[in-house]
Amino acid sequence: MSYLNATRLVFSGRFQADPSTVNNDVRHYDSASFLPEYQEYGHGDKAEGWWNPSGSGAFRLIDCVVRGVHYADGRSTDNPSVDPIVGMAVLDSNTRTSGKIVDIDPQWQLASQLWGLVVRxxxxxATGATTLVGGKYAPNPFRDLWFTRVSGFGGDAAASALFQSVLTGVEWADDLPDSAFLKELRDKTEGDQLSIRLVTYAYRDDHTQPGFTFGTVSGVIGPYFVGEPESFVVGRRFAPQSGSTSWNNINFFTGTLGNDHRLLLDLGNALPIDTNYQPLDLGTMTVGSLLGPDTAEGGPAGVGNFQPIGTVPYQDPDWLLKAGGIAEFTLNKTQLNNQSPGVYTPLALATQPQNAPVPLVAIRETAGGQFVGAEPFVLRIDSSQNGPVGVTTTLYAASYGQPTPFTSLVLAQTGEMDGLGGGYGIDQPAAPIPAAGIPMSALNFPTTVATGADGTVTITVQGSPPNNPRGYIDGQLYNITYQIAGESRQNFGPFEVIAVHLRDAYPVPQTPTWAANIEPIFQQYANLYPIMSRRLVNLNNPLSVFHNREILSLAFSLHITDPNYMPVTRDLSEGKRQTIVKWLGALDRDADFQAALAHATTPAAPAPATDLKTASAPAEVVAPAGGKTTFARAYAKSKAGSKAGA
Amino acid sequence: MSTNAARHLSLRPDILQRLKGAACAADLWPFLQSAVELEHSTIPPYLSALYSIKKGHNVAAAQIIHSIVVEEMLHMTIAANVLNAIGGRPVINHPKFIPTYPGPLPMNVDDGLIVGLAPLSLDLVQNVFMRIELPETPQHFPRLLKAPGERGYATIGEFYDAIIARIVALGQGIFTGDPARQVVDNAWFPPDQLFPVTDVASAVRALEVIKRQGEGTSHNPFDGDGQPAHYYRFEEIVAGHRLVRDPMAPQGYSFTGAPVPFEPEGVIQFVENSHLSDYAPDTLAYSGVAQANYTYTSLLNALHTTFNGEPNKLRASLGLMFELRLVVLEKVVNQPADGSAPTDDTLYAAPAFQFAPAAATADFAAAPMVTAETVAAQS
Structure with a gap:
């Protein structure tokens, strides 16, 4: 149930996502061919450092306010005199640095995680803020990313995604205001956690325009129940029949039908919108039971074939932000006849386009109500020379929202993926784009598993040293698919895979040195994160490193969930991280570094590599389209040409 | 150019009088709270000048200003440690903690020293910064000073001397504060500058650090930590050279060291005494200034927590100091103030250092902030 619960709070406002984009092109990780202009804004047909080269990685909530609260008994209010929570602020931290938005790897930019974000x-x-309840966002990535939400825009400006997670370590103020909602939420949630959903869209990635790095966020907070997944709802899963959206451009989404007979549909990330961010007119939209369970998307949803449950009020003024895009219905006895254990029929949305004689199925629940989800689905493995290292993930299988015990699931590596994380423009970097997904032998996991009595199964993914298959960038990026045995993957979103960054084995040296161990790592970060090298510590300048050794030592020793953790990208293997900390503590004894220090006087710019530009191979010129869009296009091509092995 | 260039930052004599009558620890608290505020009040003006320097320009001047800002942060910490040591509670996240710019500094007599937020210029350094830091007996212009009562004001040095005198007079009995509230992190400040304040001797030693770094000693412009006192460090920017020992000079020192060139083109021209309301809400300048206000207030909020029983939060506060720099340099001073496309004559946005209520914890703000000025007004 999670946030998709009768008891829920809806807020809206803006978000700021300020990622550095130099690392959008994997070839920029190659220090040998890195050029200073890769730290500049892209312009015209030159990609340079893309659209935000001096991004800080920050993710912030801005001007967010509670729009309404909903109670277990079905009532709701948007009136602060009914419930004082309405109109209050939803804020991020005021005692530590902003949260950060981070991709696992330049070759997987479709599951960005939020680290160190506080929500309160x-x-x-005028005198300050009284926090009533707040917690730390567990770093779950977004899901159900799509690139065609805004009709009339292209690229990342048209994209939308859904972050679902839990707030952990939730603390409640001793003196809560007289809010029926807060009491209900506090009584209902289990442990010190709450469930949260953020839908992010309307993003601006043009640095010359107002609103740059900002977008719209629609948030929902509800109770969390122990045993639920944090990052998705095991519920009624709606999926397009083919491709990534339905025939009238509706995205994947989920609903729940509770014991209280209440049906909740989360359309917050599902409905297409226009350039004013208002829902496109899809005609009257009705949810109902598909009595002919095999009726395909686009098929008739008329009398006899479709039992209506209710109308989705998506065209009510400001409904997406005011209600969070969540439609709520209470099923009557007749309707329940088709929606009870043993007699479930698929749910569907029906719309009636103008001039159409009957409503048509706009999008429907998956066949058999099937759903499989994985959590976590972004895995980091530090491989070791001492044997395989395992991390776990749990698969949840369900049908019509009910866990399905003893269900056979199959998992597979995608195998070699070419061209991931490349760029656009006439200034393509000289370095080759490494193949991802190989060697397959370095990653091992059971390929056939069965869920237990509770409909879940936890598997261990084991990594062995991949032996630096990508050359200039650490380790390897893998994708693992999962599905019900014998079924297709059409019920899965296009990016719904387990992504693994398997890091190279890196034993901590007895005596790390600047030249052999530190400088190669620091040079790469200095290249990729110009805001760091320009404004805080120039990691490729020994003098700057020396002056800032204490703060570096601190930042490299923080817990990964700390917003000040270095590196912001959280892509450094544990072996390399420990090597850096060890070296920082003893750099006075590194003769090699002392020599480098003696020669370093003024902060140096990244060394220009001569002639590499002219040597760069002529590459396909692709128009700029925003970071995630460009990545997704390459991914789509890679999938088409995938050389997946056994 | 100001006509008062050689005047001190002059503190109100009635405040000094009141301070000299302090009869118990609680009587001293408002004065140490004001000391925390006074040390803080110079940071936004100095940071504004620092943030106005373009990357790679005026490097020596930037180093000088940065080194002074860091010491002002140390002084703020020391004053808070002394306040905690005698059982007081520093208040830092209060709406009135940040002074209004332009305006007088805390406890200042109404003598025309108006401190604002402005980009770096020699005029700013000479007529505002050096005046804030002017020692009791500046070495270059020795002159006979009248006694405080006669001349109508007190110096910062005299203010700290009076606090020291009262602490010595009241003795060990006032050190009732919980030692666990002392903020000491020697990764950032050496142990001879930042140490726990637990008794008369350590309190005196700590307050002497503030005096010495700010003013130097009466016979030496250097502060004992190898750096010229603030006044002389700022003067290096005006003189264009570092202050060095010089046996040929009458007083043994001269501004003949390494050059400190000032290059006006290396300064971003931005809005003076910036205020969020100066910007149109739909501009990037506005969102940058608003974020800088939020981050700055978060920093004060984190420091408040740090100085009120959670000294280990100093590191999180440091993270916010770095974030403030990134926000100001990448989202504020690079944004044309009016939202137009940049040209050679563009006036840029500037950090406003305003209190952002959403970033301050109201539980703390509800606590009264009693200052030297508050108690002076009651007399």
Whole structure:
């Protein structure tokens, strides 16, 4: 149930996502061919450092306010005199640095995680803010990313995604205001956690325009129940029949039908919108039971074939932000006849386009109500020379929202993926784009498993040293698919895979040195994160490193969930991280570094590599389209040409 | 150019009088709270000048200003440690903690020293910064000073001397504070500058650090830590050279060291005394200034927590200091103030250092902030 619960709070406002984009092109990891202009804004047909080369990685909530609260009994209010929580602020931290938005790897930019984000509900007046309840966002990535939400825009400006996670370590103020909602939420949630959903869209990636790095966020907070997945709802899963959206451009989404007979549909990330971010007119939209369970998307949803449950009020003014895009219905006895254990029929949305004689199925629940989800689906493995290293992930299988015990699932590596994380423009970097997904032998996991009595199964993914298959960038990026045995993967979103960054084995040297161990790592970060090298510590300048050794030592020793953790990208293997900390503690004894220090006087710019530009191979010129869009296009091509092995 | 160039930052004599009558620890608290505020009040003006320097320009001047800002942060920490040591509670995240710019500094007599937020210029350094830091007996212009009562003001040095005198007079009995509230992190400040304040001797030693770094000693412009006192460090920017020992000079020192060139083109021209309301809400300048206000207030909020029983939060506060720099340099001072496309004559946005209520914890703000000025007004 999670946030998709009768008891829920809806807020909206803006978000700021300020990622550095120099690392959008994997070839920029090659220090040998890195050029200073890769740290500049892209312009015209030159990609340079893409659209935000001096991004800080920050992710912030801006001007977010509670739009309404919904109670277990079905009532709701958007009136602060009914419930004082309405109109209050939803804020991020005021005692530590902003959260960060981070991709696992330049060759997998389709599951960005939020690290170190604090979310709190607060009453603000001129003297300050009183936090009523707040917690730390567990770093779950977004899901159900799509690139065609805004009709009339292209690239990342048209994209939309859904972050679902839990707030952990939730603390409640001793003095709560007289809010029926807060009492209900506090009584209902289990442990010190709450469930949260953020839908992010309307993003601006043009640095010359107002709103640059900002977008719209629609948030929902509800109770969390122990045993639920944090990052998705095991519920009624709606999926397009083919491709990534339905025939009238509706994205994947999920609903729940509770014991209270209440049906909740989360359309917050599902409906297409226009350039004013208002829902496109898809005609009257009705949810109902598909009595002919095999009726395909686009098929008739008329009398006899479709039992209506209710109308989705998506065209009510400001419904997406005011209601969070969640439609709520209470099923009557007749409707329940088709939606009870043993007699479930697929749910569907029906729309009636103008001039159409009958409503048509706009999008429907998956065949058999089937759903499989994985959590976590972004895995980091530090391989070791001492044997395989395992991390676990859990698969959840369900049908019509009910866990399906003893269900056979199959998992597979995608195998070699070419061209991931390349760029656009006439200034393509000289370095080759490494193949991802190989060697397959370095990654091992059971390929056939069965869920237990609770419909879940936890598997261990084991990694062995991949032996630096990508050359200039650490380790390897793998994708693992999962599905019900014998079924197709059409019920899965196009990017719904387990992504693994398997890091190279890196034993911590007895005596690390600047030249052999540190400088190669620091040079790469200095290249990729110009805001760091320009504004804080120039990692490729020994003098700057020396002056900032204490702060570096601290930042490289923080817990990975700390917003100040270095590196922001959280892509450094544990062996390399320990090597850096060890070296920082003893750099006075590194003769090699002392020599480098003696020669370093002024901060140096990244060394220009001569002639590499002219040597760069003529590559296909692709128009700029935003980071994630460009990545996804390459991914689509890679899938088409995938050389997946056994 | 100001006509008062050689005047001190002059503190109100009634405040000094009141301070000299402090009869118990609680009587001293408002003065140490004001000391925390005074040390803080110079940071936004100095940071504004620092943030106005273009990357790669005015490097020596930037180093000088940065080194002074860091010491002002140390002084703020020391004053808070002394306040905690005698059982007081520093208040840092209060709406009135940040002074209004332009305006007088805390406890200042109404003598025309108006401190604002402005980009770096020699005029700013000479007529505002050096005046804030002017020692009791500046070495280059020795002159006979009248006694405080006669001349109508007190110096910062005299203010700290009076606090020291009262602490010595009241003795060990006032050190009732919980030692666990002392903020000491020697990764950032050496142990001879930042140490726990637990008794008369350590309190005196700590307050002497503030005096010495700010003013130097009466016979030496250097502060004992190898750096010229703030006044002389700022003067290096105006003189264009570092202050060095010089046996040929009458007073043994001269501004003949390494050059400190000032290059006006290396300064971003930005809005003076910036205020969020100066910017149109739909501009990047506005969102940058708003974020800088939020981050700055978060920093004060984190420091408040640090100085009120959670000294290990100093590191999280440091993270916010770095974030403030990134926000100001990448989202504020590079944005044309009016949202137009940049040209050679563009006036850029500037950090406003305003209190952002959403970033301050109101539980703390509800606590009264009693200052030297508050108690002076009651007399």
């Amino acid at each position: 509900l607060a009453k603000v007046d």
